[in-house]
Amino acid sequence: MDDFTQNLVLSRLTYGPTASSRSKLSSMGLKAWLTKELAGTSPEDSIFLTGQSAFPSSMETLTQTIENPFYKRRAYWVSRELAALTTLRRIYSSNQVLETLAEHFADYLPVPLFSQADIYRMDYDRTIRANLKKTYPELLVAAAFHPAMLTSLNGQTNTAASPNENFGRELLELFTVTPKLKYSEKDVLQVSLMLTGINFSLASMELRAFPSRHHFGKISLLGFSHSNLPTDSSSTIISRATQMIKHLALLPSTAEEFSIRMARRYVSENPSKKLLDLMKRTYTSTKGSIPAVFSAMVLSPEFLSTKPSKVKRPVEHLASSVRALNLDLSAPLKDMVGAGSLDFNDLNPLTTILDRQGHLPFDWGTPDGYPDYSDAWTTFGGQAQRWNITSKISQGAMRAVFAIPAYPSLLSQSTSVSAVIDQVVKTTLSSPLRSQDKQRMVSLIEANVVRTQTPQQQFAKISSMAFGLVMATEEWNLR
Amino acid sequence: MTDQHGCEEFQQLTKGLDRRSFIRSVMAVGGGLVIAGDPGMTYALAAPGEAKDTVVTITMRGGMDGLMAVPILGSSTFRSYRPTTSLQDFEAHRLDGMFGLHKNLTEFKKLYDLGELAVVHAVGTPTGTRSHFDDQRAVELAAYDAPTTQGGWQARYLKAAGHTEVLSGFSASRNSPASFRSAPQAVSFQSLADIELVPVGRSRKDYLDLVQSLHDGRTSAWSKAATATVKASEYLSTIAPKSTITYPDDAFSRRLKLLADLLKSGVPIKTANVEFQGDLDVHDDAGIREGSMAANFTRLNDGIAAFRSDVGAFWNQLVLVTITEFGRRLQENASAGLDHGWASAMFVMGGNVRGGKVIAKWPGIEKTDLLNGDLRVTTDYRDVLASVLVGRAGMSTQGLQEVFPSFKFSPLDLVKLG
Secondary structure: OOHHHHHHHHHHHOOOOOHHHHHHHHHHOHHHHHHHHHHOOOOOOOHHHHOOOOOHHHHOOHHHHHHOHHHHHOOHHHHHHHHHHHHHHHHHOOOHHHHHHHHHHHHHOOOOOOOOOHHHHHHHHHHHHHOOOOEHHHHHHHHHOOHHHHHHOOHHHOOOOOOOOHHHHHHHHHHOOOHHHOOOHHHHHHHHHHOOOEEEEOOOOEEEEOHHHOOOOOEEEOOEEEOOOOOOOHHHHHHHHHHHHHHHHOOHHHHHHHHHHHHHHHOOOOOOHHHHHHHHHHHHHOOOEHHHHHHHHHOOHHHHHOOOOOEOOHHHHHHHHHHHOOOOEOHHHHHHHHHOOOOHHHHHHHHHHHHHOOOOOOOOOOOOOOOOOHHHHOOHHHHHHHHHHHHHHHOOOOOOOEOOOOHHHHOOOOOOHHHHHHHHHHHHOOOOOOHHHHHHHHHHHHOOOOOOOOHHHHHHHHHHHHHHHHOOOHHHHEO | OOOOOOOHHHHHHHOOOOHHHHHHHHHHHOOOOOOOOOOOOOOOOOOOOOOOOEEEEEEOOOOOOHHHHOOEOOOHHHHHHOOOOOOOHHHOEEOOOOEEEOOOOHHHHHHHHOOOEEEEEEEEOOOOOOOHHHHHHHHHHOOOOOOOOOOOHHHHHHHHOOOOOOOOEEEEOOOOOHHHOOOOOEEEOOOHHHOOOOOOOOOHHHHHHHHHHHOOOOOOHHHHHHHHHHHHHHHHOOOOOOOOOOOOOOHHHHHHHHHHHHHHOOOOOOEEEEEOOOOOOOOOOOOOOOOHHHHHHHHHHHHHHHHHHHHHHHHHHEEEEEEOOOOEOOOOOOOOOOOEOOOEEEEEEOOOEOOOEEEOOOOOOOHHHOEOOEOOOOEEHHHHHHHHHHHHOOOOHHHHHHHOOOOOOOOOOOEOOO
């Protein structure tokens, strides 16, 4: 596998290539590397993820968080902790493929930050992560009955006397079959009725169905039918609703939508019918196995033959740029981690970078997740900010957040501008630069290098400018 | 005739040139302040003369309930549907013999009384789906009868009217809305602080020239937008906020203030979008008096009030139109909320609006009048937009067919013709 292919794989399946990840992929080959990544067994080696002093709610159970007087008064702090922790995970986690899957499914089954679901939000993230190696029907059921989703889409107030159809509608429209199946308003009501009375009980800290609020009577939609006779059993009601959700999650239309969304996220905005058919077949034969469909997609010929065309979303752009430069957080932040005193507030300068680009993790108000198409992310403000981010971090000019790049550890020292650019391209891009682009970069850098300086000073200048310019290209901003 | 928008440099560049020859000249020299966003553009459909007014959409994402904003007064039937989600008649501002206005829309009432605000009721999409995402996308693409149409309606308006200059389209939003899809001359950003480019190397000019050349001859969405970004950044980096008005401290008002700054600085915006920010999707505890919807209307009202004061004389060159993807169900649910519905209401505001009236082919609210419990749409939202484009933005009937293909336009008496 050549350098460009390695970078292509890593720009799609991780938050960007690093020297370490390129080496692992190269030595193991795609299939073995993928298997190991999906196992997700690599211990975290970044101190930003091992200390976790900044994120107390990430170390608590859901019950502990709910009963914690501090979070009772400030539930939104849970969301803030999660946003900061997730940003760090995306940049620094050793289990990068699973990290991208966690993002993908957080967009698929979203619960926004800074809402009435805040207190549950960290545990909802844990729930998504715990199901990534399982099937989509299992993940969907876990998400559907999580108090975060029940709160976010009004399941908590869905009763037989007056059904609230919010979750039922989104279950059909976004999470399973989509309107392409042309379900009816009656179907929406049927789904909603089957879910009536199912709440997360704060009294018992568990999911419960309350028969007095549940609709009994036959439920029938889209090939699912249940007599749904009266019962006093909470578990029976929940079991029936679970059957319905799993039925919907295994319909061919769900398999198709699941495949389309995954292929659009990881391959291109217009995946071929052949690739989608392969993924759909895999979904059906494995009853919706997430790793199986994912692997089928990655190991298909189309995965490697498809040229980069997707604009990186802001978090992908930021993480990949930081990873390519092998940047730690700034020394003061690192010291705070070491001293166990880091607070998520200290990470505001980091999360603000994403917030200003409209891509703070999970901070999307509607249940369709962040947009995953290029047009949405090629705004003027977004492009200007991205160019500025890479201009600054490559020149060590974001010192409140990131350390100064250590170029001697990234590149072989040289005072040849052309040679340094070649090295940067080889370690970052999925395709070579156009010759005229490289030549213009050489000219610009030469005009800025003071040749009377020491070789080390010249190398530092050339390296910082080469990264800054290469990261301004289309090649870097697409994946 | 050239209009008077644009900074001094822009006006100097355009002096003595009609728009088409100006566009060609800029394309020929390949530089200057303004660039051609789409060299393949057809000018045959350009509107006769220059646009008079800038059309601004206020996107109310989430499904704004028209009957909370503009309730029916004196109707026990209406109150019976909404025991907890409607106001008493005396709490609302009275508009006419039938309709009122939410109590927090005090500035809207003033505009209505001044004849600068009109309401269109029972308005919406031709085919409601009750889906936020399908309806929102459809509203912004506005190509119901012509599904192969490219781009969004504001992009097609810019093209049909011959507005090729960068920044002729502007969205105050973090993402680019679908209505501007396929409009490389349209830009989206939320803050002037976001846009000044930091150079790599000592020379800003050399860096910007290089960044631009890196994207020349490319066809990706990224590269097509890059040229406009560099040009717009150079231009906008010279702009300083001009507002002296204190706006409310919320995202919607900050976006309105940004638009005001751009307009007052001479940025040649021909159509803009401002994203409202608030919780309109009130399935639960709609809060018509003190909660969510009351806060939404306060935010909308106060933001527009500040904006109107801020833009001064520009108010007479603007038409603001609120748009939402759907209204809400007539019958409230058990959670004191309202589920997705169909028809809603639109506000049309500006110095050249023929306001002071509620335009509605009222469909009725008896159970038999409703469609699946929803207020019926009797006025297509495109009739509102088209009436504004034709009446105030110089759009020809032929050009209108480009903007809203296969749409049979029924003009509404909404704006002063000019």
